Amino acid sequence: xxxxxxxxxxxxxxxxxxxxxxxxxxxxxxxxxxxxxxxxxxxxxxxxxxxxxxxxxxxxxxxxxxxxxxxxxxxxxxxxxxxxxxxxxxxxxxxxxxxxxxxxxxxxxxxxxxxxxxxxxxxxxxxxxxxxxxxxxxxxxxxxxxxxxxxxxxxxxxxxxxxxxxxxxxxxxxxxxxxxxxxxxxxxxxxxxxxxxxxxxxxxxxxxxxxxxxxxxxxxxxxxxxxxxxxxxxxxxxxxxxxxxxxxxxxxxxxxxxxxxxxxxxxxxxxxxxxxxxxxxxxxxxxxxxxxxxxxxxxxxxxxxxxxxxxxxxxxxxxxxxxxxxxxxxxxxxxxxxxxxxxxxxxxxxxxxxxxxxxxxxxxxxxxxxxxxxxxxxxxxxxxxxxxxxxxxxxxxxxxx
Numbered sequence: 001x002x003x004x005x006x007x008x009x010x011x012x013x014x015x016x017x018x019x020x021x022x023x024x025x026x027x028x029x030x031x032x033x034x035x036x037x038x039x040x041x042x043x044x045x046x047x048x049x050x051x052x053x054x055x056x057x058x059x060x061x062x063x064x065x066x067x068x069x070x071x072x073x074x075x076x077x078x079x080x081x082x083x084x085x086x087x088x089x090x091x092x093x094x095x096x097x098x099x100x101x102x103x104x105x106x107x108x109x110x111x112x113x114x115x116x117x118x119x120x121x122x123x124x125x126x127x128x129x130x131x132x133x134x135x136x137x138x139x140x141x142x143x144x145x146x147x148x149x150x151x152x153x154x155x156x157x158x159x160x161x162x163x164x165x166x167x168x169x170x171x172x173x174x175x176x177x178x179x180x181x182x183x184x185x186x187x188x189x190x191x192x193x194x195x196x197x198x199x200x201x202x203x204x205x206x207x208x209x210x211x212x213x214x215x216x217x218x219x220x221x222x223x224x225x226x227x228x229x230x231x232x233x234x235x236x237x238x239x240x241x242x243x244x245x246x247x248x249x250x251x252x253x254x255x256x257x258x259x260x261x262x263x264x265x266x267x268x269x270x271x272x273x274x275x276x277x278x279x280x281x282x283x284x285x286x287x288x289x290x291x292x293x294x295x296x297x298x299x300x301x302x303x304x305x306x307x308x309x310x311x312x313x314x315x316x317x318x319x320x321x322x323x324x325x326x327x328x329x330x331x332x333x334x335x336x337x338x339x340x341x342x343x344x345x346x347x348x349x350x351x352x353x354x355x356x357x358x359x360x361x362x363x364x365x366x367x368x369x370x371x372x373x374x375x376x377x378x379x380x381x382x383x384x385x386x387x388x389x390x391x392x393x394x395x396x397x398x399x400x401x
Contacts, residue, residue: 148282161278172312178395197222212236245291285314
């Protein structure tokens with residue numbers, strides 16, 4: 001019943017040729033000629049391409065462009081924010097990568113030197129816009145700070161390394177190495193950029209691109225640390241050293257062999273803190289790297305703070321240790337500006353800092369040397385004065401002097 005019927009071929013008689021039939025025959029003959037059909041196909045392709053360009057408008061619409069709008073820190077290969085992510089080879093991680101970042105909705109093309117060019121725009125929540133100058137964001141010149149170490153402010157420590165000390169005249173290292181600042185009555189806004197020293201490209205970019213009032217923070221494990229600090233101070237930046245502290249998920253997240261542990265003996269905490277302090281000269285203070293567990297330990301923080309106070313070094317934290325510990329001059333960041341690595345989210349944090357400065361007279365933000373952070377901060381800091389704020393170094397916000 002369901003067997004396949006045999007296929008029988010029936011050839012109908014050939015009708016007389018008409019004009020339409022003759023045209024059809026010529027067309028079939030042309031189609032069967034490989035040379036003529038290839039030429040026709042090529043002509044059809046060209047006509048189609050021209051039509052698409054006329055409709056779409058921009059023949060370069062598919063070209064790579066820089067988009068500063070990161071959902072994740074793809075450019076830095078991050079898992080945990082900070083200097084550990086900068087360990088990638090400079091050659092493997094470009095300063096700015098294509099198709100990963102965008103300031104607001106405006107695409108910014110890479111210049112031949114890999115820097116960001118074009119007109120950088122950040123859209124603020126209230127509708128304001130921060131615009132960079134047309135063309136690449138150029139380095140900012142700043143008055144150089146004195147080269148470290150300054151006479152009378154260091155003494156040999158264990159192993160011969162220099163440690164900061166309070167001078168015979170009472171002058172403290174935090175006073176001597178802080179960037180000079182004179183308030184003008186406007187609300188003060190400070191910004192600390194950390195994670196520097198491990199990736200040469202990002203470090204140099206931060207030093208050269210950001211205004212000298214921006215405070216720079218360096219990892220103690222960086223090679224050539226003193227040279228980086230010297231270069232930063234030559235560009236007018238005051239400097240912090242990062243102190244690795246025990247995080248809440250330690251040891252799964254291990255900041256390194258000199259991590260200050262919440263349960264560490266006082267002598268051990270002193271020894272590790274002095275190791276950090278001996279890594280270089282020219283910093284006015286230290287800051288925390290991680291430390292969710294360490295800063296909750298009163299005895300541990302007391303030992304740590306005691307070392308800093310005895311040596312005249314300030315302590316600035318990223319907000320994690322706010323109102324914890326006492327002794328040395330202190331300041332805490334009001335917010336981390338790049339926990340969400342998109343230009344729009346960073347712009348909202350900048351706007352919140354401005355609101356805080358208007359309410360309280362001052363505010364401080366903290367961030368890391370991700371490309372999106374550096375480029376966004378470079379544009380934002382250049383616009384602060386015009387909107388009624390004074391960009392200040394972090395040392396200007398210290399209390400307990």
